[in-house]
Amino acid sequence: MTEAEKYLFDVQGYLVIKGALSTGELAAANAAIDHHAGRIQIRPNDLAHGSATLQGRTGRGDLGGMLTWEKPHCEVYRQMIVHPRLTPYLEELLGPGFRLEGLGIITMEAGAEGFWFHEGGTPFDRSRFYHYHNGRMYCGMTNIAVQLTDVKPGEGGFACLPGSHKANYPCPGEIRLYEAHQERIAQIPAQAGDAILFVECLMHGALPWAGDHQRRSVILRYNSGVVAEGLMGAYTQPPFYAELSEAQQAVISAPRYRHEFPKNREVLDLLAARQAGPSPG
Numbered sequence: 458m459t460e461a462e463k464y465l466f467d468v469q470g471y472l473v474i475k476g477a478l479s480t481g482e483l484a485a486a487n488a489a490i491d492h493h494a495g496r497i498q499i500r501p502n503d504l505a506h507g508s509a510t511l512q513g514r515t516g517r518g519d520l521g522g523m524l525t526w527e528k529p530h531c532e533v534y535r536q537m538i539v540h541p542r543l544t545p546y547l548e549e550l551l552g553p554g555f556r557l558e559g560l561g562i563i564t565m566e567a568g569a570e571g572f573w574f575h576e577g578g579t580p581f582d583r584s585r586f587y588h589y590h591n592g593r594m595y596c597g598m599t600n601i602a603v604q605l606t607d608v609k610p611g612e613g614g615f616a617c618l619p620g621s622h623k624a625n626y627p628c629p630g631e632i633r634l635y636e637a638h639q640e641r642i643a644q645i646p647a648q649a650g651d652a653i654l655f656v657e658c659l660m661h662g663a664l665p666w667a668g669d670h671q672r673r674s675v676i677l678r679y680n681s682g683v684v685a686e687g688l689m690g691a692y693t694q695p696p697f698y699a700e701l702s703e704a705q706q707a708v709i710s711a712p713r714y715r716h717e718f719p720k721n722r723e724v725l726d727l728l729a730a731r732q733a734g735p736s737p738g
């Protein structure tokens with residue numbers, strides 16, 4: 458993560474990673490959706506939460522299960538969970554050993570409703586936070602939304618209130634419903650293959666879809682390796698686990714603690730210095 462990217466992420470709570478997917482990966486991801494289009498579930502038209510400005514003619518579409526799809530269609534999604542263009546950002550924000558909490562595809566047809574603006578830093582949530590300490594950023598749940606189709610200015614889709622991950626006051630309901638101060642909400646244009654990295658505690662949602670083409674966004678949700686929001690009972694490996702690379706297995710493994718920094722470095726340095734004895738002269 459470059460110094461400019463760190464600055465922008467710290468200030469805004471999100472970042473657009475240009476060209477995260479190669480042309481081949483983008484084509485494969487879209488072909489896999491085309492193949493499974495019959496499984497897209499159109500949601501009840503209720504994500505606007507009654508907002509006059511977010512309502513639409515239809516619900517958005519949800520599609521899941523990509524890691525279990527038959528080959529070759531699962532492959533590009535398995536690669537996406539530990540993608541070389543994306544992992545450096547996750548390691549910076551979540552530390553080594555970060556975990557995937559879940560993934561899904563959002564689709565929107567022209568006229569699909571928006572999603573009310575949720576999260577936003579207040580009240581403080583132990584698994585969804587943003588914190589700066591000892592010269593670096595620490596995040597709770599952190600998401601990557603890989604865009605599989607273009608999103609032009611004014612077309613709608615993912616939107617957020619930049620900086621709201623650091624909010625201290627509760628967000629007024631009219632702002633969450635996009636009925637007041639709309640000019641402060643940023644719709645994020647992107648090209649197919651770009652990825653929007655954002656910390657979950659950024660207040661975010663979606664504007665109704667005004668594009669002529671289908672919106673497609675793959676949302677990947679991560680957290681630090683010690684956190685599991687959804688684990689109930691014992692962790693069991695999914696049936697396709699053995700087919701994954703070591704790095705892919707690691708990201709969907711049970712939560713566990715890892716030393717992120719050398720433990721007791723100061724004491725070890727002191728002991729080493731004593732062992733070396735007094736310096737000659």
Ligand SMILES: O=C(O)CCC(=O)C(=O)O
Pocket residue numbers: 563572602614615616661662663674676
């Ligand atoms: O990209 C979108 O449609 C909004 C996604 C969202 O709000 C969420 O994943 O929590």
